[in-house]
Amino acid sequence: MIAIAIDGPAGAGKSTIAKHLARVLEYIYVDTGALYRAIGWYALSQGEKSDDEAAVTALLPRLQVELHYQNGEQRVLVSGEDVTEKIRTPEVSMAASQVSAMPAVRQHLFQLQRQMAQEHNVVMDGRDIGTVVLPQAQIKIFLTADAEDRARRRHEELLQRGEKVTYDEVLRDIRQRDDNDSHRAVAPLKQAPDALLVDTTGHTLEQSIQRLTAIVKERLEHVVL
Numbered sequence: 001m002i003a004i005a006i007d008g009p010a011g012a013g014k015s016t017i018a019k020h021l022a023r024v025l026e027y028i029y030v031d032t033g034a035l036y037r038a039i040g041w042y043a044l045s046q047g048e049k050s051d052d053e054a055a056v057t058a059l060l061p062r063l064q065v066e067l068h069y070q071n072g073e074q075r076v077l078v079s080g081e082d083v084t085e086k087i088r089t090p091e092v093s094m095a096a097s098q099v100s101a102m103p104a105v106r107q108h109l110f111q112l113q114r115q116m117a118q119e120h121n122v123v124m125d126g127r128d129i130g131t132v133v134l135p136q137a138q139i140k141i142f143l144t145a146d147a148e149d150r151a152r153r154r155h156e157e158l159l160q161r162g163e164k165v166t167y168d169e170v171l172r173d174i175r176q177r178d179d180n181d182s183h184r185a186v187a188p189l190k191q192a193p194d195a196l197l198v199d200t201t202g203h204t205l206e207q208s209i210q211r212l213t214a215i216v217k218e219r220l221e222h223v224v225l
């Protein structure tokens with residue numbers, strides 16, 4: 001099996017680029033952020049505070065997170081309920097960042113992610129894919145961009161989805177999440193030593209897609225199975 005790991009901070013373009021690569025290569029795209037979002041969403045839906053580690057940990061034994069694929073699109077199910085759209089709000093983004101710092105939450109999701117890569121060729125994006133989940137991935141990319149650039153893209157995305165947020169709120173949230181994700185004790189966001197650093201600041205998403213696709217195709221020619 002071949003695994004392409006794409007890590008980096010929120011809003012760097014990981015999911016758009018990873019989806020495109022998966023389609024071109026006919027691999028499965030695994031968005032691991034959606035798994036943390038699913039747990040964040042569930043904690044909120046149960047009336048828990050998403051930074052209450054004891055409360056969130058206590059929910060895990062009765063919480064089943066599953067990934068399904070419909071026409072190549074990933075769907076996320078929480079104990080049978082499809083939450084794919086519900087987990088995309090700013091509130092759930094922040095909850096996901098908080099629950100993702102909890103070791104029991106990471107442990108809960110680890111096997112599912114590993115299993116996907118054992119059964120399929122994958123393009124998997126997240127924060128710790130190249131460092132922790134799939135350290136054996138044949139290709140690793142660390143995708144980043146300035147916080148302002150990432151906030152601009154994320155703001156446009158949220159407006160298109162009908163969310164009422166200002167650019168300043170999105171920038172503040174991105175900075176807060178960067179800080180949470182990079183400074184947590186378990187599996188913090190960091191570049192794997194063997195990952196290629198790609199900075200998309202100042203580039204359109206289309207330019208970054210083309211650049212990454214060329215890099216990955218070139219590297220795949222040298223992958224020995």
Ligand code: DC
Binds near residue numbers: 127
């Ligand atoms: O990529 P995203 O914005 O959907 O991720 C939501 C949160 O989940 C993010 O703040 C960090 C966390 N996350 C993580 O800790 N590890 C991953 N592999 C993916 C996401």
